[in-house]
Amino acid sequence: QQQVKQSPQSLIVQKGGISIINCAYENTAFDYFPWYQQFPGKGPALLIAIRPDVSEKKEGRFTISFNKSAKQFSLHIMDSQPGDSATYFCAAKAAGNKLTFGGGTRVLVKP
């Protein structure tokens, strides 16, 4: 059972454009929502994270928007750069310590 659904599977954006990745979840016990960035041959690295008591969090060019009632959250990458080309994973955590990851979105930023 996929508890965190991520879309799209891939996207192409022009340099300077906005990349938007969406995630939806079912488990209302989730209380922590991180996003990870993964380059080929590397492990995932934490990009930004949010708790459900806030609706938006911004760090540099990266913004998480969170809609608790809709059980959805999204990552916006502003002014996308070729160096942002990577696979992005949303994740969620309930009680305990294990993260449940989405299926990933491969982002390609064209120069």
Add this chain to the structure above:
Amino acid sequence: GAGVSQTPSNKVTEKGKYVELRCDPISGHTALYWYRQSLGQGPEFLIYFQGTGAADDSGLPNDRFFAVRPEGSVSTLKIQRTERGDSAVYLCASSLRARPEDTGELFFGEGSRLTVL
């Protein structure tokens, strides 16, 4: 190095063989996790250690999989009677704090790619 170290980086084995994958966490990190990532998929939780004990092993797929962390630092993931379906990248992560949301950021290693022929 200062990061999470995993060995081997690549392992090719035959169906039915036994495999051990090693993880060296960041020094001082008490929490250690194993995840499995199949091609084109997100990481899937296997097991979590807090210190020497397995606090949550609910993600281990069956009794062919076992992990230890005898001294609370290095961990070994052991897979018996490997099957072709075990082929994946096995990721190890460590964190300073027990709960990821308490700024207990998970630091992942580069993974061990296991191929079962």
